[in-house]
Amino acid sequence: MPRWTHYGSVEELMSNPLQHLCDISKKAQQHSITQNGMEEAMDYLHKLHIGDTLVTSTWKTLFAAYRAELAKLFNRIGVTLDITSNELPFGRQDLTTPIHSEILTHFLSTSEDRLDLSSSNLGTPRLHRTVASPKPLLVDLTSTLSNLKTYSRVIRIAPEKQQFTYAQHNHIVSKILSSRPTPTLLPKMETLLIAPVTDLTPLDGVLSLHTIFDQSKQHMLKFARDPNADEDTSKSETFDPVETADKLGVNAITFQILQSKRNKLLKFEWKRVMSDVRDPGVFVSYLYARLCGCVLFLSSSLSMI
Incomplete structure (x- = not known):
């Protein structure tokens, strides 16, 4: 070696x-x-x-x-x-x-x-x-995950990066949403992004990210089942689970850093999520690859708002 x-x-x-x-x-x-x-x-x-x-x-x-x-x-x-x-x-x-x-x-x-x-x-x-x-990064990381002895990941956030508010979080979300070319889809996507995280309460100084992701997946699956439920939504619009996973993942990561104002340790229970048979697959693959690969950038960016 x-x-x-x-x-x-x-x-x-x-x-x-x-x-x-x-x-x-x-x-x-x-x-x-x-x-x-x-x-x-x-x-x-x-x-x-x-x-x-x-x-x-x-x-x-x-x-x-x-x-x-x-x-x-x-x-x-x-x-x-x-x-x-x-x-x-x-x-x-x-x-x-x-x-x-x-x-x-x-x-x-x-x-x-x-x-x-x-x-x-x-x-x-x-x-x-x-x-x-x-090979895509998510393929390599997911295949190697099965060989790891531990499935939990603890992220430590420096004290100077812990001063975030919901307004700052929503500002970033709005920037992501404003780039979409289909305005009729924006209200639904905004609900998809913000609703799962607004009522969470950390317990014992540790926020388990699987709570955010479980709620996010429920919203994503509901959206996937009937993407054209609103009358003003064009029938030509289709649901892209990968794109939605990206949006949810960015939202979850920013919220994870946001919540570090009250929690120095944030824990995501990979084993529990990976064993969830209801998971659509691409969502977990995305989360594992992008949470590992982009948390460095997002923590830096959020600290400069």
Whole structure:
């Protein structure tokens, strides 16, 4: 086994692939690790099925891969983000974590290099390994999940990132909703997003995310059974469970961070949800892949509202 095992167990690496890519790259710079050493680390991560996009040691390629990961999520939910716009839930404040600050500084450096996920401005990351048809991240993570000894994931939120309100949460949700091209579907989607989370009460300082997701799934399935129930809704509109899962997932993650104002520890019981035979499948696959891959970005973004 390569010497990189001291950077974390399989469970720890699986908990947040993107975070550990950043951590390993940061440690490599601190210890002057050679290019060959970084490639060895990337090989190790790849063998653990951490993801389908692995980068070399330079910060430039790490930024490009980070940006591409954001594109995967936001392009799927139809959101166009221009990180230079003051109207979006982003700002230019410095973050407490140096690597976050460096990443955001890179994104905000020039108007030509702004983060516009709907265009071709993303650039082409120089990858350590190029695969013609890489497996989706959710496939790799879900298949590896069965080998883990623990199915619970605890997310720690720093104190400076715990001051959020429902107004801020709804502001982000409204930004997501406003990007939809079918106005007649907006009220139904807004209910789908906000209703499952407005009445939750954390118990004993721990909020179990399965409560949010269980309620969200019920709303999603109800919406799926009769997507054209409203008379003013066009019959041509169809229900896309993947898209809906994306929207619910973003909502659940933002609410998870929002609720950390009262709870330093947030726990999601993966084993219980994965064993739920009523689950539509794509929803859990999405949640596992995106919650692991994007919580780093969302926690950073929310702290700058």
